[in-house]
Amino acid sequence: MAGGLVALFDDVAVLARAAAASVDDIGAAAGRASAKAAGVVVDDTAVTPQYVHGLAAEREIPIIKRIALGSLRNKLVIILPAILLLSQFLPFLLTPILMIGGAYLCYEGAEKVWHKLSGHSEAHASVEQALPDEKTIVSGAVRTDFILSAEIMVISLNEVAGEGFWSRAVILAVVAVGITILVYGVVGLIVKMDDVGLSLSQRPGKGISRFGHGLVKAMPRLLTALTVVGTAAMLWVGGHILLVGSDELGLHAVYGAVHHLEELAHEATGALGGVVGWLVNTLASALAGLVVGALIVLVMNLTVHRRKAHPAGGTSH
Template sequence: MAGGLAALLDDVATLTRAAAASIDDIGAAAAKASAKAAGVVVDDTAVTPQYVRGLAAEREIPIVLRIAKGSMRNKLLFILPAIMLLSQFAEVLLTPLLMLGGTYLCYEGAEKVWEKVSGHGHGHGGEDDEPKDENTIVSGAVRTDFILSAEIMVISLNEVTDEPFVARLLTLVVVAIAITVLVYGVVGLIVKMDDAGLRLAERGTGAAAGFGRGLVKAMPKLLTALTVIGTAAMLWVGGHILLVGADELGWTGPYHLVHEIEHAVEEATGALGGVLAWCANTLASAFVGLIVGAIVVVVVMLVQRVRGKGRAAAH
């Protein structure tokens, strides 16, 4: 009996260690997959606070929570089953699909650059827009989130395509939950930052009041910084996706050229070689993203112009 119990406990310990190792593997894979989607995550974080501008302070967090729930539904109920089916039965489509998402990232980044340069920006539920009810705000934000979430999940999937089905599924579930909590947790902090600062400024004294005023003043600058970082990250990630995808599909020249530049920088810069080589790769990828994105922006503008002329002629 004692021997049997000892064997049973030994088996339980072995299974526990195996389960812990599996959890560690899934966690590591999820972290790696999430890192590759950084550009989209930052953009998602930068876009969402704009939807709650102008709302009563007490409604901001409830609206953010509703958008977060919609984002979780997007990822777990719609996007995840679709991409798991693709990865299992039509894996050949994943690289073109990922490149399509990368092209969209490049377009979004280049469009933001164009809006900044030309001064013809457009908002996402900003203060100048017509008033909208909460259901309209949430549905619009969730629709935008669907596109960003799809990109996050496909980019993440590309990092774990060699894993078994169950490990791949669990990793993507962890990515979906972790990124949603991260993005909308940060969004919640951002949208309440000015309220917290205002409260401190009004009720605090000395350093506390000064810190509160600093928070209020920092809010617009923070949103601007997030937008700039998000734009740069989209161009970098989008360009890198296109370079890697083109290499996998047989057009190896651009990818190899970027790696030759990276290698040359690393050899020429000594102790800082690794960091500067990464910067060179990032800048080259961002340049590719900007070029591709600019081409798509021009095509979209031409199509919109032709459609506008068609409608005018019809009237």
């Protein structure tokens, strides 16, 4: 009996060590996968604050929470099962589907640029600020997040492609939860920094008070800058998805030219080669995204938007 208990305890200890090692492996793999997706995580963080820019302070955090829940639902309920099944049974479909999402990001970014240049956003700014539609704000943010989340999850999947099916599922679930908490935690801090500044400005002590006033004055400029960065990020990520995807599908000319320019810049700038090469690749991706997005905006304005503005059977005055 005693020998049986000792053997049982030994078995439990072995299983516990194996489970601990498995948890460590999953944590390490999730960390590697998250690191590879870091660029898109930064873009996601830059894109999101624009959706609450200009809203009443008390509505910012509730809306961010709704967007965060939508993002988590995107990753765990839709994207994770889809990419696992596709990678297992139809891996050749991952790239075209991701490119469709990239084209949508290009369209969103180019449309924002078009609205800014045409004055459309200014013409409707007072109405939008007076009566912000939270449902529209959240649904728009969750749609954009879906594409960025898909890119994050596919990049992460590529990092753990050698793992078994269930290991991949657990690792990607860890990545999904961790990155969502990171992104929307940072976004929440960004949009509430003006409240922190206001609190600090009312405290005794000249240095703290001055720092608080500085935060209050800086935050509107930071949020405006993040809106610009977010738009640029849409074009950059969308364009990069299209360039890399076209290369993977056998159309090497465009991405090959970009890669050649990147290498030339790297070689010509010595110690700064890595940074300059990355900038060249990023600018080329953003330009490609702007071109593709502008074409989609043009097509949409000539078709869908025109039909909405002039419905069949309508009369003009």
